Amino acid sequence: MSRRLHLILLASCLAASGPGFARDYGQQGALFPVVEADLLSVIQKRLTAMQASGEIDRANRQLAERTAAQVRRPVPVPGIGDAAEERRWTFDPTITVHADLRDGRGRVVVAAGTRVNPLDTVPLRQRLVFLDGDDEGQVAWAMDATTALNAKLILVSGSPVALMKAQQRRFYFDQKGTLTRHFGIRAVPAVVEQQGRTLAVRELALRGTKGDHK
Numbered sequence: 261m262s263r264r265l266h267l268i269l270l271a272s273c274l275a276a277s278g279p280g281f282a283r284d285y286g287q288q289g290a291l292f293p294v295v296e297a298d299l300l301s302v303i304q305k306r307l308t309a310m311q312a313s314g315e316i317d318r319a320n321r322q323l324a325e326r327t328a329a330q331v332r333r334p335v336p337v338p339g340i341g342d343a344a345e346e347r348r349w350t351f352d353p354t355i356t357v358h359a360d361l362r363d364g365r366g367r368v369v370v371a372a373g374t375r376v377n378p379l380d381t382v383p384l385r386q387r388l389v390f391l392d393g394d395d396e397g398q399v400a401w402a403m404d405a406t407t408a409l410n411a412k413l414i415l416v417s418g419s420p421v422a423l424m425k426a427q428q429r430r431f432y433f434d435q436k437g438t439l440t441r442h443f444g445i446r447a448v449p450a451v452v453e454q455q456g457r458t459l460a461v462r463e464l465a466l467r468g469t470k471g472d473h474k
Contacts, residue, residue: 336417337437343447343463351443351459353378377457387411388452390445393418398449401466403427416440416448
């Protein structure tokens, strides 16, 4: 094949693959402009505006006030009334371990299926006394019947902060009724104390005389 024929074929190929060979197939779908704003930019602008208007400071103050109020007077435990009669029962804290408990080296310390009584290793050295902190009679009875060494005073209602200041004694609060629900306590005052490998639970009906139950 001559050199001239090679050049003619090459020119034909270039012409076929050039712009003149392209086709316009038209628009195949709807096209939309990108209008979504940068989310971080929006947040930053909003925070800047809130800071400038003092809204953030107000929100922080309100949060601090609500938190302080909840510490001073937590939400009362629902469903707990005053004991109208004495009720006693035994609570067994023994649990069954459902999975192997291992130490840091992977060795089995307690095998699955083992029954464990926490009192065998951590005895309850102080009575747990549950009471209504808004009931002056219950507070007076608790202060007269217990000491800081032999009992922990746990409120189901009232202000532990106010009572600590007034009585110079530490008071706790049964947040969300975790302990009373665990022990099955429905009325106060109530006392939980260890007896051997079980816990004795009592709801005490006060007679109106300070120190009736000790």
